[in-house]
Amino acid sequence: MQEKLRQIPSVSSMLMNTRISNLVDEFSSEVITKIVQNTLSEIRSTTNCTSEIPTISEIADQISDHVHTNWSNWPRNVINATGVVIHTNLGxxxxxxxxxxxxxxxxxxxxxxxxxxxxxxxxxxxxxxxxxxxxxxxxxxxxxxxxxxxxxxxxxxxxxxxxxxxxxxxxxxxxxxxxxxxxxxxxxxxxxxxxxxxxxxxxxxxxxxxxxxxxxxxxxxxxxxxxxxxxxxxxxxxxxxxxxxxxxxxxxxxxxxxxxxxxxxxxxxxxxxxxxxxxxxxxxxxxxxxxxxxxxxxxxxxxxxxxxxxxxxxxxxxxxxxxxxxxxxxxxxxxxxxxxxxAKIPVWQMISATSDDIRKRASNILNKISSNDLYSIEVIQTKSTIGGGSLPGETMES
Structure with a gap:
C-alpha cells in the first residue's frame, strides 16, 4: 500500500506540468496550488491496493477540465430549439x-x-x-x-x-x-x-x-x-x-x-x-x-x-x-x-411571427446544416407554446 501511495505525484511535480503552469499564469497561483493539493489528497484518500494511480498528465487534464468547466463565464448562450417561447430553464x-x-x-x-x-x-x-x-x-x-x-x-x-x-x-x-x-x-x-x-x-x-x-x-x-x-x-x-x-x-x-x-x-x-x-x-x-x-x-x-x-x-x-x-x-x-x-421585443417578435416566417427561418438553417450518417434533418409542421407560466394549454403554429 505504501508503495502505491509513493506513486502519487508531488505538488511540485504537478506544478511543473505545462497544463498546470498555464493555469497558474491564467489564474491565481495560490488557488491553482490549492486545487492541486486537494486533488492529490483526494487521490490519496481513495487509493487502495488495487487502485491504478493516474499519471501526472492525467491528473493535469482532470484539473484543467475542472477549472475551465467551472471558472468560465456563465451562464452560456444556447439556442432555444424547444418550441417554448418563454423557457424558464433557458432564462x-x-x-x-x-x-x-x-x-x-x-x-x-x-x-x-x-x-x-x-x-x-x-x-x-x-x-x-x-x-x-x-x-x-x-x-x-x-x-x-x-x-x-x-x-x-x-x-x-x-x-x-x-x-x-x-x-x-x-x-x-x-x-x-x-x-x-x-x-x-x-x-x-x-x-x-x-x-x-x-x-x-x-x-x-x-x-x-x-x-x-x-x-x-x-x-x-x-x-x-x-x-x-x-x-x-x-x-x-x-x-x-x-x-x-x-x-x-x-x-x-x-x-x-x-x-x-x-x-x-x-x-x-x-x-x-x-x-x-x-x-x-x-x-x-x-x-x-x-x-x-x-x-x-x-x-x-x-x-x-x-x-x-x-x-x-x-x-x-x-x-x-x-x-x-x-x-x-x-x-x-x-x-x-x-x-x-x-418590432423591438423578442418575445413579441416570436409570438407575432407567422408559420411562413418560421418556415423560412427553419429552411435557412437547414441549408446551412448538412445531414450525415448519424442524423437527418427536415423542416416539419408542429406546435409551440408560450411557456413561463403563461397561457397554459395554448399552442401556436410553428
Whole structure:
C-alpha cells in the first residue's frame, strides 16, 4: 500500500506540468496550488491496493477540465430549439437590443439612480418607473422589486401582517420550484383563510369569512394549469366592490400578465394588469421577464397609499431591484409607450411571427446544416407554446 501511495505525484511535480503552469499564469497561483493539493489528497484518500494511480498528465487534464468547466463565464448562450417561447430553464425572456444597451450603459458609469440632479438631494430609484407604469396601466403608482414572488411577499407583509388573508381554495397553488401560496402567506406573517371549493367559488364565500382580523382579499391567477368543466370564479370587479364596501384591500396576482391583448394573436386571454386596475383591484402584481419581455422583476401597481406603504416596508430594501435590471425594464416599458413591441421585443417578435416566417427561418438553417450518417434533418409542421407560466394549454403554429 505504501508503495502505491509513493506513486502519487508531488505538488511540485504537478506544478511543473505545462497544463498546470498555464493555469497558474491564467489564474491565481495560490488557488491553482490549492486545487492541486486537494486533488492529490483526494487521490490519496481513495487509493487502495488495487487502485491504478493516474499519471501526472492525467491528473493535469482532470484539473484543467475542472477549472475551465467551472471558472468560465456563465451562464452560456444556447439556442432555444424547444418550441417554448418563454423557457424558464433557458432564462425566460430575451431582452431587446435597447434594453441590453440600457443595462450595459448603467453599469459602466455613474448615474442619477437615486439623485435629483436639479436639487442635488437624494432621490428614489422608483420615481421614473412608477410614472411609466402609471402611464401604461392607469394605476395611481407603481413599485418594482427583484421578482414577482418577492413583490407578493412584500405586499402581504406590508398589508396583512398577523392578519387573515382570504383566498379561494382553487387559487392556493404552487407556482413552480416548490413555491406555494400557503407557504408565502405563512412566511409573510399572514394567516390563510380558504373559501369556496376547488372548482367553484362565489363572492358570497369571501364575504362570509370577513372578520375584524381580515387584512386582505387575495386573488391568484392560475397561470400554469387549467380547471375546466363545472367551474365558477369570482371576478376582480366583484371582489373589488366587496373590498371597497368592507374596507379591505384586494390584491390581484396575475403572474405573467400581459400589457398586450393576447387574443389578437390567436391565443386565449392572458390577464392584463391595466384591466385589473380598471376593475378596481387595489394592488396588482406581475412579472417583468415573462410576457412583458423584460428583465427579471416583480412589478406592483395600484393605489398610491398602498404603494407608499409597501415602499416604506423593510422588505422593500431587501427585495430592491438593481440598477441594471431597472434600466433594462425602463427601456422595455418605453417600447410599449412607443407601440413598438412587435418590432423591438423578442418575445413579441416570436409570438407575432407567422408559420411562413418560421418556415423560412427553419429552411435557412437547414441549408446551412448538412445531414450525415448519424442524423437527418427536415423542416416539419408542429406546435409551440408560450411557456413561463403563461397561457397554459395554448399552442401556436410553428
Amino acid at each position: 425566460r425572456a430575451p431582452l431587446s437590443l435597447e434594453s441590453m444597451k440600457a443595462a450595459t450603459d448603467s453599469s459602466k458609469s455613474y448615474s442619477d439612480l437615486e439623485l435629483e440632479l436639479i436639487s442635488g438631494k437624494r432621490g428614489s430609484r422608483q420615481v421614473r418607473v412608477s410614472k411609466l407604469l402609471s402611464a401604461l396601466t392607469g394605476a395611481e403608482a407603481g413599485l418594482v422589486v427583484n421578482n414577482n414572488a418577492a413583490a407578493l411577499m412584500l405586499g402581504l407583509s406590508a398589508l396583512a401582517l398577523e392578519k387573515e388573508v382570504i383566498v379561494s381554495r382553487s387559487e392556493a397553488v404552487e407556482i413552480g420550484g416548490g413555491f406555494r401560496i400557503p407557504d408565502v402567506l405563512k412566511q409573510s406573517g399572514a394567516t390563510l383563510v380558504e373559501v369556496g371549493t376547488t372548482n367553484r367559488t362565489y363572492v358570497e364565500d369571501y364575504e362570509r369569512e370577513i372578520t375584524e382580523e381580515t387584512g386582505a382579499i387575495l386573488s391568484i391567477h392560475a397561470s400554469n394549469f387549467k380547471i375546466i368543466g363545472f367551474t365558477s370564479t369570482t371576478s376582480i370587479s366583484d371582489l373589488s366592490n366587496l373590498g371597497a364596501r368592507r374596507g379591505i384591500p384586494v390584491l390581484h396576482d396575475v403572474g405573467s400578465g400581459s400589457l398586450l391583448d393576447t387574443t389578437k394573436y390567436g391565443l386565449a386571454a392572458e390577464p392584463q394588469p391595466q384591466a385589473s386596475i380598471a376593475a378596481g383591484a387595489d394592488l396588482c402584481f406581475f412579472s417583468g421577464d415573462k410576457l412583458l419581455g423584460g428583465p427579471q422583476a416583480g412589478i406592483v401597481i395600484g393605489r398610491k397609499k398602498y404603494i407608499e406603504k409597501l415602499s416604506r416596508h423593510p422588505l422593500a430594501r431587501a427585495f430592491r431591484i438593481d440598477k441594471m435590471n431597472l434600466a433594462a425594464l425602463t427601456a422595455t416599458l418605453i417600447h410599449y409607450l412607443k407601440e413598438e413591441t412587435e
